[in-house]
Amino acid sequence: xxxxxxxxxxxxxxxxxxxxxxxxxxxxxxxxxxxxxxxxxxxxxxxxxxxxxxxxxxxxxxxxxxxxxxxxxxxxxxxxxxxxxxxxxxxxxxxxxxxxxxxxxxxxxxxxxxxxxxxxxxxxxxxxxxxxxxxxxxxxxxxxxxxxxxxxxxxxxxxxxxxxxxxxxxxxxxxxxx
Numbered sequence: 001x002x003x004x005x006x007x008x009x010x011x012x013x014x015x016x017x018x019x020x021x022x023x024x025x026x027x028x029x030x031x032x033x034x035x036x037x038x039x040x041x042x043x044x045x046x047x048x049x050x051x052x053x054x055x056x057x058x059x060x061x062x063x064x065x066x067x068x069x070x071x072x073x074x075x076x077x078x079x080x081x082x083x084x085x086x087x088x089x090x091x092x093x094x095x096x097x098x099x100x101x102x103x104x105x106x107x108x109x110x111x112x113x114x115x116x117x118x119x120x121x122x123x124x125x126x127x128x129x130x131x132x133x134x135x136x137x138x139x140x141x142x143x144x145x146x147x148x149x150x151x152x153x154x155x156x157x158x159x160x161x162x163x164x165x166x167x168x169x170x171x172x173x174x175x176x177x178x
Contacts, residue, residue, distance in 0.1 A: 106148030
């Protein structure tokens with residue numbers, strides 16, 4: 001029971017520090033080290049053994065997915081395809097429903113295979129212009145982008161997102177399994 005409490009505390013700590021803006025690259029090892037200390041495991045051996053093995057295995061298995069997603073996003077940005085999609089969708093709605101439109105645009109891009117992190121940086125300047133043009137507070141912008149990047153598009157059947165690829169490999173399911 002004590003182990004479960006330690007695990008819950010680690011998850012809460014990770015969430016709170018991430019919410020306060022701490023980088024996940026720093027948080028992962030930091031919270032893992034705290035978890036190791038609280039569980040009274042050998043610190044150096046655990047961090048250099050199972051932790052590093054798992055972290056490097058994850059990186060090795062999914063590097064190509066992240067790399068191709070970033071490359072695809074860069075191509076969308078350099079060829080102005082992302083801007084073209086945003087402007088075309090904006091013309092269809094005649095300047096109305098800007099925040100839901102940004103959510104839809106980011107959802108279409110992430111469902112198309114671009115990493116949510118890449119889409120965020122590709123869409124932000126376009127969305128900012130659309131918000132300014134329609135006199136909407138830019139405080140809503142991160143929520144509109146995040147709603148498309150990390151919700152329905154990442155978890156829908158057929159999505160090429162990492163959240164769908166991991167179960168495909170580990171469970172042997174097709175990409176369309178819901």
